[in-house]
Amino acid sequence: MHTGTLFRVYWDLLTSARHGRLCHDTLWRVADWAAQQYPRRPREATKVAKRKLHQIHGAYVRQLDLRRMGELVGALPEAGDAAALEAACRAILACHASTRERLAFVEELYPALFALTGVPSSVADLACGLNPFALPWMGLPTEVRYCACDIDGRIVDAVNALFAHTGTQGVAESRDLLASPPEWDVDMALLLKTAPCLEQQEKGATLNLLRGLRARHVVLSFPAQSLGGKGKGMRRTYAETASCLAETLKAETQRLDCPTETFFVLRLAR
Numbered sequence: 001m002h003t004g005t006l007f008r009v010y011w012d013l014l015t016s017a018r019h020g021r022l023c024h025d026t027l028w029r030v031a032d033w034a035a036q037q038y039p040r041r042p043r044e045a046t047k048v049a050k051r052k053l054h055q056i057h058g059a060y061v062r063q064l065d066l067r068r069m070g071e072l073v074g075a076l077p078e079a080g081d082a083a084a085l086e087a088a089c090r091a092i093l094a095c096h097a098s099t100r101e102r103l104a105f106v107e108e109l110y111p112a113l114f115a116l117t118g119v120p121s122s123v124a125d126l127a128c129g130l131n132p133f134a135l136p137w138m139g140l141p142t143e144v145r146y147c148a149c150d151i152d153g154r155i156v157d158a159v160n161a162l163f164a165h166t167g168t169q170g171v172a173e174s175r176d177l178l179a180s181p182p183e184w185d186v187d188m189a190l191l192l193k194t195a196p197c198l199e200q201q202e203k204g205a206t207l208n209l210l211r212g213l214r215a216r217h218v219v220l221s222f223p224a225q226s227l228g229g230k231g232k233g234m235r236r237t238y239a240e241t242a243s244c245l246a247e248t249l250k251a252e253t254q255r256l257d258c259p260t261e262t263f264f265v266l267r268l269a270r
């Protein structure tokens, strides 16, 4: 019914400077949704599609210093110089508010998580953002397989550059977790500060994703405050969300409270 409009909207998104580097599945999914709203009005459909993408991704990317990230990734120091590599990764993590606020406790975070789960032999970093640049503080053995995905191709390129530069056995993919959830079989999946964003895209998306995951442990995290610094009741609200998910999945849960973020480690029944 709305095929012409669908293709028109998809093309507009694909060729736009703002959205063109997003995963094609995401563009298609949003174009389809918009074409259903306005089957015979392609201009209107493109407008609402762009607005939707802004909700999904715009707030995140607005906070991301893409130019600085690109420069720093292009000038990564010798992987053998651990101190210089840490300094560069710190600067890259600081390019986005989400990973910048994690820097305050990044040294303690992964030892504390692995104390609960054991050191994983494979990791899936889902909707990774810049988080793989925390690898220097994870203390993972060199043979660990690290799979990552995000809908933003520029982030995916940066993470693949890190993997190549450091000889990490890893791959980052441009992937939409709603349209095509990964089938990686891993010890640990990370879904950090992303569940609220997935729920905004589709109600129940987090549960659907977790149901299909092939992972022994899932680390779910939620912000303890908004990016503006307000945190009224957020820890309690998200603790209820995590507890609901764990109950439905019959997963054992452990909790780790950090200054700006709450982590829930779910041991999935497989």
Ligand SMILES: C[S@@+](CC[C@H](N)C(=O)[O-])C[C@H]1O[C@@H](n2cnc3c(N)ncnc32)[C@H](O)[C@@H]1O
Pocket (backbone or CB within 6 Å): 056, 057, 060, 098, 099, 126, 127, 128, 129, 130, 131, 149, 150, 151, 152, 155, 175, 176, 177, 178, 191, 192, 193, 194, 197, 198, 201
């Ligand atoms: C709040 S950021 C969190 C990034 C990272 N996990 C962290 O904790 O720093 C949300 C991330 O989810 C990505 N994202 C949003 N919707 C997605 C989807 N449907 N599939 C995959 N990634 C998505 C965004 O591009 C962004 O990098």
